[in-house]
Amino acid sequence: MSGRDRDAEGRARSARPRDGLGRPLPYGEPGVARQPEGVVRTPAETVAEAQRLLDAGMPFHAHEVFEDAWKSGPEAAAPLWRGLAQLAVGLTHAARGNAVGGARLLRRGAEGLAGPGAAGPAYGIDVPGLVRWARELALRVEGGQAVDAAAEAPRILPGDEPPAGEGG
Known part of the structure; x- marks a missing residue:
């Protein structure tokens, strides 16, 4: 026995x-x-919950919301949700001080959103804005900038302004 917590299927939990x-x-x-884990949400519910978590400085948890959408949604939307999950994990690593991993995942997520095969549904999500945000943050992180996850939280929907003094 390894002493690790496991679920009924033997996966580490x-x-x-x-x-x-x-x-x-x-x-x-x-x-x-x-x-x-495993919560099935509508695209609008996914975006709202992920934005709430990002705004609270909890991108790791937002990544789990995107991952649920990626795994439970239509195959055509998988690249979108996978790319968003990678952006959230990239922000997580950057905020933890892992510049190399953070920049790598931010770029991987941006490429997944902008690259070939990313032409599925966007559900009103500001994909070009998120790609720009991720690439710019990757450069800043590589340049040694410390990252506050809540202050760097991206806006998922276009024109979705954060409350005064919050997010970015």
Whole structure:
């Protein structure tokens, strides 16, 4: 027995608490509630929940929302949701101080959104704006800029302005 928490199918499911960026905390420490896995949402519900989490500085958790959409939605939309999940993970790594991994995932997500095969439904999502945001953030992260996940939260829908003094 490895001592790792496992689900009924044998997949690792750590019960260890995590912070807002998904980093494990010591057992017994208060953590951020984890996103339930396998939730089927409409595209609008996915975007709203992911934006709420991004605005709260929790891109790791937003990535899980996008991942659910990627796995449960139509195949034609998979590149969109996968690319958005990669952007959220890239922001997570950048905010954790992992410049190399953060920049790499931001670029991978941007290429997934803008590259060949990305012509599926966009659900009103500002794909060009997100691609620009990801590429610009990747450059800044590589240049040594520290990243605050909430302050760098992208706007998923065009014209979707953050509340005064929040997000970016």
